[in-house]
Amino acid sequence: MKRLVLLIFLFSLLSYSYAQPKPPRNDRPNPECFQADLEQFVTEKACLTPQEASEFFPVYAEMFRKQREVRDKMKALKRVKPTTDAECKENITKLDNLEVEMKQIQRAYHEKFMQILPATKVYDVMEAEEQFHRQAFKNMTNDMKRK
Numbered sequence: 001m002k003r004l005v006l007l008i009f010l011f012s013l014l015s016y017s018y019a020q021p022k023p024p025r026n027d028r029p030n031p032e033c034f035q036a037d038l039e040q041f042v043t044e045k046a047c048l049t050p051q052e053a054s055e056f057f058p059v060y061a062e063m064f065r066k067q068r069e070v071r072d073k074m075k076a077l078k079r080v081k082p083t084t085d086a087e088c089k090e091n092i093t094k095l096d097n098l099e100v101e102m103k104q105i106q107r108a109y110h111e112k113f114m115q116i117l118p119a120t121k122v123y124d125v126m127e128a129e130e131q132f133h134r135q136a137f138k139n140m141t142n143d144m145k146r147k
Helices: 002-019 031-045 050-079 085-116 119-146
Strands: none
Touching (some): 031 050, 031 119
């Protein structure tokens, strides 16, 4: 009888714990916060003045939007594996062309950046951006390990 009562108690306890609403997971980074953090980091590391930053970051955001469009096309191509050798070859060529397009966008915008900032600061911006992304990736992987 005690076992039966204990089993009923444990079952009801488990049922109760599963019935409780779970708080929403907030695993996804907020793009606006990420962008603000990136801008602050780059501004500090590249020693941009407020005027330089206000001129630079709208052009930077424009470049980022164009790159995102290309990345989205790349993701779409990678979602479904082609079944034939000819389709695979076609997708590989398309991906290669998109990678070249990505570099062309980057090159064109680096030229625009150098019209706004001295080349030394553009170089510092590029280094700071890479450093920021490495750090963000490291933080993300550490967060995943903790979970």
